[in-house]
Amino acid sequence: MLAVPEIKNLLEEHQLLQSLLVAPEREHFTAITYDSRKAVENTLFICKGNFRKEYLSAAKAAGATAYVAEQYYPEGEGMTAIIVSDVQKAMALLGAAFYGYPQNELFIIAYTGTKGKTTSAYFARGILEQATGDRTALFSTIDRILGNKPEQRFKSDLTTPESLDLFHDMRQAVANGMDHLVMEVSSQAYKKDRVYGLTFDIGLFLNISPDHIGRNEHPTFEDYLFCKEQLLLNSRTCVINAETDHLLDVYQAAKASVGSENVYLYGRKGAKLAFPVEVDFEITNDFEDLKQSGFEVKALTEKGKVLDIDGRYEIALAGDYNEGNATSALIASALAGARKAVAKKALPLVKVPGRMEMVTSKTHGTVYIDYAHNYASLSALLRFLRQQTHAGKIRVVLGSTGDKGISRREGFGKALSEEADIAYLTTDDPGFEDPLKIAQEIARHIDTPKVEVIYELERKEAVRKAISASTAADVVVLAGRGEDKYMKIKGQEIAYPTDVEMAQEILEEID
Numbered sequence: 001m002l003a004v005p006e007i008k009n010l011l012e013e014h015q016l017l018q019s020l021l022v023a024p025e026r027e028h029f030t031a032i033t034y035d036s037r038k039a040v041e042n043t044l045f046i047c048k049g050n051f052r053k054e055y056l057s058a059a060k061a062a063g064a065t066a067y068v069a070e071q072y073y074p075e076g077e078g079m080t081a082i083i084v085s086d087v088q089k090a091m092a093l094l095g096a097a098f099y100g101y102p103q104n105e106l107f108i109i110a111y112t113g114t115k116g117k118t119t120s121a122y123f124a125r126g127i128l129e130q131a132t133g134d135r136t137a138l139f140s141t142i143d144r145i146l147g148n149k150p151e152q153r154f155k156s157d158l159t160t161p162e163s164l165d166l167f168h169d170m171r172q173a174v175a176n177g178m179d180h181l182v183m184e185v186s187s188q189a190y191k192k193d194r195v196y197g198l199t200f201d202i203g204l205f206l207n208i209s210p211d212h213i214g215r216n217e218h219p220t221f222e223d224y225l226f227c228k229e230q231l232l233l234n235s236r237t238c239v240i241n242a243e244t245d246h247l248l249d250v251y252q253a254a255k256a257s258v259g260s261e262n263v264y265l266y267g268r269k270g271a272k273l274a275f276p277v278e279v280d281f282e283i284t285n286d287f288e289d290l291k292q293s294g295f296e297v298k299a300l301t302e303k304g305k306v307l308d309i310d311g312r313y314e315i316a317l318a319g320d321y322n323e324g325n326a327t328s329a330l331i332a333s334a335l336a337g338a339r340k341a342v343a344k345k346a347l348p349l350v351k352v353p354g355r356m357e358m359v360t361s362k363t364h365g366t367v368y369i370d371y372a373h374n375y376a377s378l379s380a381l382l383r384f385l386r387q388q389t390h391a392g393k394i395r396v397v398l399g400s401t402g403d404k405g406i407s408r409r410e411g412f413g414k415a416l417s418e419e420a421d422i423a424y425l426t427t428d429d430p431g432f433e434d435p436l437k438i439a440q441e442i443a444r445h446i447d448t449p450k451v452e453v454i455y456e457l458e459r460k461e462a463v464r465k466a467i468s469a470s471t472a473a474d475v476v477v478l479a480g481r482g483e484d485k486y487m488k489i490k491g492q493e494i495a496y497p498t499d500v501e502m503a504q505e506i507l508e509e510i511d
């Protein structure tokens with residue numbers, strides 16, 4: 001429940017309130033929503049984003065008695081009108097208040113980074129699940145786990161939910177007995193003030209590379225970096241991958257916010273850093289194959305030693321970057337109070353849907369299904385597979401999404417040029433764009449004749465062609481979609497088999 005005096009105070013404190021017109025008997029609200037289709041009796045309705053006046057009329061007809069907006073609407077006549085200077089910020093504040101500030105009942109670990117957020121969040125939750133006796137929620141790009149029952153697990157639409165949904169889900173998690181939360185915070189979350197007003201217990205910065213720049217996302221790389229760094233300005237303790245690009249900027253943001261004594265840095269032994277800084281934890285690879293890896297973590301500073309995580313760990317995920325992801329989770333969970341012995345047992349059990357999944361074959365190449373969908377992740381993946389694959393060819397099936405992430409097309413072309421032998425260019429969430437045109441744009445950035453380019457726009461056929469042509473020495477990479485079950489075409493989500501399902505089905509037929 002939320003009442004007008006509390007709303008007024010809160011919005012005034014944050015200098016957001018422009019005018020307030022309280023209609024008689026419209027002073028207490030028992031529901032809150034930004035979607036007219038969800039409005040019920042006595043709802044406080046938020047007019048935000050690509051809002052249309054008809055939505056306010058619909059909300060009022062459904063029983064909404066007040067609205068929050070950046071302007072007055074005649075459609076809201078008879079309702080309490082709360083006019084604010086920034087509706088996204090107001091929504092976050094009102095959401096937290098409506099749901100009774102659930103963040104105060106959770107220890108929150110928040111991840112940002114261009115790559116590795118989901119994987120690292122899964123690692124951290126894997127450890128904390130054991131350490132807290134199953135009281136750790138997870139809000140990831142893949143799913144939102146609000147409790148331990150299957151019906152408390154939901155597929156995610158966004159990496160970071162809209163603020164109202166975020167506070168709603170936090171409240172649910174608390175009601176389900178959770179006292180820890182691991183979540184991903186996208187740069188968009190800061191751009192759109194979805195996490196406005198939140199302070200995280202631990203904020204982790206994994207890396208940054210050009211991505212998410214374009215229409216509907218960030219106008220420039222600087223804006224992208226600025227938004228990502230906001231996590232460090234809103235966390236009590238910061239953990240940074242010392243191997244990130246723009247380390248100086250990132251480190252300074254964290255130091256200015258919490259002081260160097262509350263900043264932890266980690267990196268691979270001998271890694272070249274973008275600026276010289278004392279690293280708290282050093283990672284040494286011990287062994288790796290295509291299924292797993294083992295590594296050693298060593299504290300180099302007194303502050304690092306206090307966390308007591310020195311030791312050898314194993315993970316059931318290939319890719320050297322995953323050792324870094326796992327180390328970030330070790331540091332975060334140690335800061336949350338998890339013991340080393342628990343982490344050691346928990347880490348090898350962590351699986352991440354759609355990340356480095358594998359389908360093996362007797363006669364054809366092993367198929368890797370990975371969500372890699374920009375230059376940094378695809379090149380890291382292909383470089384890793386090249387080291388592990390000796391004489392065989394690397395066959396890569398991919399497309400690039402339409403309407404967003406335009407810079408990925410160039411990134412894919414570049415990564416394919418570096419390590420692929422055969423590129424099967426196909427369809428991946430084309431939206432309102434022509435998938436052939438997208439594929440041709442990727443091909444334009446393949447700058448070497450060493451890469452054979454095959455166009456096959458039906459994704460399933462492209463997968464079939466790549467697997468059928470492969471020998472046992474080859475690897476087949478199905479990139480970009482992970483566990484996606486839908487293809488986004490012209491504003492619709494059309495059911496489509498996952499890459500894993502297609503690989504399994506094709507191999508059952510031809511193996």
Ligand SMILES: CC(=O)N[C@H]1[C@@H](OP(=O)(O)OP(=O)(O)OC[C@H]2O[C@@H](n3ccc(=O)[nH]c3=O)[C@H](O)[C@@H]2O)O[C@H](CO)[C@@H](O)[C@@H]1O[C@H](C)C(=O)N[C@@H](C)C(=O)N[C@H](CCC(=O)O)C(=O)O
Pocket residue numbers: 034035036037047048049050051052055157158159160161162186187188189192212216217
């Ligand atoms: C740019 C952006 O942040 N867009 C998000 C935003 O859209 P929006 O506020 O304009 O809402 P909208 O869906 O267009 O609808 C307008 C309003 O009318 C309402 N409505 C609509 C229909 C109706 O009948 N009645 C009604 O009241 C809607 O509920 C909404 O409040 O709010 C919506 C939820 O309310 C989000 O789904 C949508 O994300 C878009 C689809 C999206 O995909 N965003 C991407 C770029 C994103 O945020 N990605 C990041 C990851 C990328 C990264 O790492 O940076 C993420 O966190 O997921």
Ligand SMILES: Nc1ncnc2c1ncn2[C@@H]1O[C@H](COP(=O)(O)OP(=O)(O)OP(=O)(O)O)[C@@H](O)[C@H]1O
Pocket residue numbers: 113114115116117118119120141159206207321322324325354355356370371372373376377378380381
């Ligand atoms: N630390 C890392 N550095 C580079 N690439 C990585 C790293 N971690 C994971 N990847 C690659 O990026 C892909 C996506 O990983 P993950 O889903 O964990 O990242 P994410 O940050 O959640 O991505 P997104 O924001 O695109 O959803 C993986 O499938 C892997 O190929």
